[in-house]
Amino acid sequence: MTSPFEIRVVLADDDPFVRRGVADIFAATPDIRVVESVSDGDEVPDAVRNHRPHVVLMDLKMPRVGGLEATRRMMALPEPPKVVVMTAMDVDDLVVQSIEAGAHSFLSKSEAPETFQMSIRVVAAGKTLFSEESVRQIVTARPRESTGGLERLTDREIEVLRVMATGATNAAIGQQLFLGETTVKTHLSSVFQKLEVGSRVGAALVAFRAGLVS
Template identity: 65%
Template sequence: MTRTHVITVLIADDDPFVRRGVSDIFAATDDIVVVADVDDGDQVPGAVARHRPHVVLMDLKMKRVGGLDATRQLLAHPSPPKVIAMTAMDVDDLVVQAVSAGAHSFLSKDEPPQTFQQSVRAVAAGNTLFSEESLRRIVSAGSTQVSAPAADLSALSPRELDVLRALATGASNADIAATLYLSETTVKTHISAMFTKLGTQNRVQAALCAFRAQLVS
């Protein structure tokens, strides 16, 4: 595999064993390389500036600067990397707030190695790996905390509604294209228009809009 296809990753976690374990998970791949790791959120901006990772795996509970604040600071900059929030829980309040802050995906630290690898690949490609059940838990656990706007789905075209419904199941652009008999370019165009109309920043927030509006049961 050529270097142009390598996904670069920064790991931010205050537990050295977690950093080592996650690094080992990616060392087993040919297409994901850990370019740096840091032990607190206040080190993330400098490490991102130096290494320009495609994806940051962000622990949400660090000692000096938590991952939530670090995510907010990072995503306020132009052209930030994608952020995957990591937590010891499947879904907790910090995950809810991280999604609100614009995190592109989330992972429980006890997920199997292949889930870490698949999540990084999905996020780097502009997709998101999540389960419908996880989104249901976010909606039920923190619907008042997630700042994804209350969506008026009437602004969406019928085809955009189809795309949103598929996206909310965790389907990739390729899967949506195959299901709806569209090109991937057309799917991306629909998703971009959908984000603008819904006022959302990423696929997770758009999917949450679909769940709140009961577009997905």
């Protein structure tokens, strides 16, 4: 019987050894379960419909349908799962495009097992795990300049965005700006809507490109 606290994951990667290794990482946890593993992005929609996962962990480069296109298809669903993309390389343009398409986070396949587990838990909780350095790498990989709707933000929303872009949690944002966590969540929801982004990473990209974070 499925635990109400269990995080369901669909894993998509064309390498069977990667699928096995990642599945083993989550098998060691009591709260994360790989409900299906597929070998290509075109198999993800059926897996999502059949299992209703909380998170799809997706390789970026697969033979038929890569992770970028599969992410775009997921985001078009009425209630899309969270998407974490995996890459065997450093941050590149595919990672950037995937984040802009709606992926909530990204992982290098060389990360420690604990990082995989933490990322899935954080993303499943509706948050995003990223560091200031990782966003700098994204901006360096694709330094497109855009205000991205910043002119629609209030002064307080810009303050919240600036702190969030450094990788701060809601609690840390609230502590720094003397706000309650509920108020921080309300501001961030408005920021995402006005910037037309689907994740904290997407909003952080706008902040970095606009020079809000030095």
